[in-house]
Amino acid sequence: MARIVPVRTRNACRAQGKIDTCGILAAPIPFRPSARFFRVPLDQDSTKYRPLANCRSNDRFEKADLYFSADRRLEPESIRLVYYHIAPYRIWFDRVDHGISIGVPPSSYDKTRGYKRMSRVFFIGLDAAEPSLITQWMSDGHLPNMLKLKKKGSYFPIGSKNDHLVGLPWPTFYTGKNPGNHGAYHYLQWDPQKMKSARIDRPWLPLNPFWRYFDSNGPRAIVLDIPLTPTLEAFHGIEINGWATHEVLVPQGAQPRQTLDWIKKTIGPAPGFAERYGNFGSRDRLVIRDRLVSMTRQASRLAKNLMVHESWDLFLVVFSATHRGGHQLWRAEPCAERGPDDSLLLDVYKACDLAVGELTSQMSPNTTILLGSLHGMGINHSRTEILPDMIEKIITDKAGRKARQKPGRISLIKNFIPSKIRHEIKRRMPQTLQDTLTVFWRMGGVDWQHSPVISLLGDYDGYLRINLKGRESAGIIEPGCQFDEWIQKTIDGLHSFVDRDSGQPVVLDVLQHKDLNMNGACMDFFPDLIVEWQKTPACNHREIVSPIYGAVPWPTPGLNPEGRTGNHRSQGFLIACGAQFSKNEVLPPVGIVDLAPTIIEILGCPKPKDMEGSIIFQGRPVKEKL
Numbered sequence: 001m002a003r004i005v006p007v008r009t010r011n012a013c014r015a016q017g018k019i020d021t022c023g024i025l026a027a028p029i030p031f032r033p034s035a036r037f038f039r040v041p042l043d044q045d046s047t048k049y050r051p052l053a054n055c056r057s058n059d060r061f062e063k064a065d066l067y068f069s070a071d072r073r074l075e076p077e078s079i080r081l082v083y084y085h086i087a088p089y090r091i092w093f094d095r096v097d098h099g100i101s102i103g104v105p106p107s108s109y110d111k112t113r114g115y116k117r118m119s120r121v122f123f124i125g126l127d128a129a130e131p132s133l134i135t136q137w138m139s140d141g142h143l144p145n146m147l148k149l150k151k152k153g154s155y156f157p158i159g160s161k162n163d164h165l166v167g168l169p170w171p172t173f174y175t176g177k178n179p180g181n182h183g184a185y186h187y188l189q190w191d192p193q194k195m196k197s198a199r200i201d202r203p204w205l206p207l208n209p210f211w212r213y214f215d216s217n218g219p220r221a222i223v224l225d226i227p228l229t230p231t232l233e234a235f236h237g238i239e240i241n242g243w244a245t246h247e248v249l250v251p252q253g254a255q256p257r258q259t260l261d262w263i264k265k266t267i268g269p270a271p272g273f274a275e276r277y278g279n280f281g282s283r284d285r286l287v288i289r290d291r292l293v294s295m296t297r298q299a300s301r302l303a304k305n306l307m308v309h310e311s312w313d314l315f316l317v318v319f320s321a322t323h324r325g326g327h328q329l330w331r332a333e334p335c336a337e338r339g340p341d342d343s344l345l346l347d348v349y350k351a352c353d354l355a356v357g358e359l360t361s362q363m364s365p366n367t368t369i370l371l372g373s374l375h376g377m378g379i380n381h382s383r384t385e386i387l388p389d390m391i392e393k394i395i396t397d398k399a400g401r402k403a404r405q406k407p408g409r410i411s412l413i414k415n416f417i418p419s420k421i422r423h424e425i426k427r428r429m430p431q432t433l434q435d436t437l438t439v440f441w442r443m444g445g446v447d448w449q450h451s452p453v454i455s456l457l458g459d460y461d462g463y464l465r466i467n468l469k470g471r472e473s474a475g476i477i478e479p480g481c482q483f484d485e486w487i488q489k490t491i492d493g494l495h496s497f498v499d500r501d502s503g504q505p506v507v508l509d510v511l512q513h514k515d516l517n518m519n520g521a522c523m524d525f526f527p528d529l530i531v532e533w534q535k536t537p538a539c540n541h542r543e544i545v546s547p548i549y550g551a552v553p554w555p556t557p558g559l560n561p562e563g564r565t566g567n568h569r570s571q572g573f574l575i576a577c578g579a580q581f582s583k584n585e586v587l588p589p590v591g592i593v594d595l596a597p598t599i600i601e602i603l604g605c606p607k608p609k610d611m612e613g614s615i616i617f618q619g620r621p622v623k624e625k626l
Helices: 007-015 131-139 144-152 169-175 259-266 282-309 321-328 342-360 384-395 409-416 419-427 431-443 481-495 592-603
Strands: 063-067 083-086 089-096 099-103 120-126 154-159 188-191 196-199 221-224 237-241 253-255 314-319 367-373 376-379 453-456 462-466 507-512 529-533 543-546 550-553 566-569 572-577
Touching: 120 342, 120 592, 131 144, 131 342, 131 572, 144 342, 144 367, 144 572, 154 367, 169 592, 188 453, 221 282, 237 259, 253 259, 282 314, 282 321, 282 342, 314 342, 321 342, 321 376, 321 566, 367 592, 384 453, 384 462, 384 481, 384 529, 384 543, 384 550, 462 481, 481 507, 481 529
Parallel strands: 120 314, 120 367, 221 237, 221 314
Antiparallel strands: 063 099, 083 089, 089 099, 154 572, 188 196, 237 253, 367 572, 376 566, 453 462, 462 529, 507 529, 543 550
């Protein structure tokens, strides 16, 4: 006889050690006549189910596990997805190893939780997935599951508050604040008091993920691999960080801590791997493709296990393979704007599409599904690798004194040791030593007393900061006229550099702090100048020259120095399926900052006072689910 264990019985068994951390029965439990439960007898062929008449609609079960006696064991292969409606709940059955997991969504108002709930929310992020590729490959039939969601829901282009700070999207998403009020734009940011770049975290910056506001009376959240989140803290739910993603602020971890032990036992070791730098051949790119596809499958398997075995109101999962694939699987040879290597990057996108299909097929009808990327990817235009050398040329004074105490020493070491070897050594180090070495290659040996302009770490556009008195602890430039003079000298100097062969400028524009169109309490953390490069492939250079400041050699003529053939773009997309959204409609762009308040509104929770942004369906009629 099949038996469904109610929540309170399951919790009692967990206390006795009979249920593991994710709610799966570790041992059979005795039948308790006093416990309310559903009986689901099986038909003879073990493929259909029918409920007994004694099921009562006021029996509330968030989650339970169906098991079979030894003499009536059901073969997992014969289980199908079957729906029953027991007003006002909908119960769904799903195959899980040797049993069937059953979940029952709460009613629209839950007295025990004290909040009015509109819908559960399932958010799937495809980190840095390029919207133009998604659109093209959906129309070509390569991404059928994403296309199915698009036809069922609304499509929104996503734009960033500022196109030039590529580290903004995820902190903006999870804080629900505009960049000026959270201050994060790169994982290693300049600390003016310590005069060095350091990994961002709380309390340095106000990085407060919105799901950590939830207490035991609010929604329960499951969070998997959201990039660039701060140190883990206890909250009402489960959060796993750095399991299958490379964009992390803190080492891999989970909250509660024992979750990682369960994952290792159930799913296996973390599939995430450090990015390999350097220029690769076709065989290397095949290996990268295979690892990214495998990583996506493992992440999907983990998400499905958590989704089925844990009760949740909000589920957030991000697949990072589209990000790494965009960096390293764009066409590299010949060095021209030919777009992605379709045969490799498409395989990565297909793996993500398969994961989307597997996860969304498990959703109950009242779940709002959000699928999207916060920014995109395209051909690599970045010349950031040579920006420190360009700045060193500009700030050299009339006496020939340079900012570096040992001119050229670090550049000589970098050129002598191949990039692949440097990064292979670095990735085996602890995170703190990795950060130290990264900063050393870019900023080591600087004499701050002769450095009026500081070249900061950046991945796409270049970031510069004036060494200002009263702001930097070792500042040498006076505010006012002297500050303005160095701003203008730097801008003019950067515009003087051109490609030796073509004569084309390498800098498209240099934006000042005031051009960022942002306000907030954290504006002092941002660069004073942002260097926007020409929209041409960076790898075409042999040498960059200036009639005023001389020549700067390109480190790897005909190739990208770090092996990144693709780099960030500011535009993303969102596909939203739910009662609040119309079907198969393309709507005006929304901002990243609008996503968190929208999710919170769908959950039926009050919006935190410090959260900005608008609800993207506000003012639109809410359709009832049939």
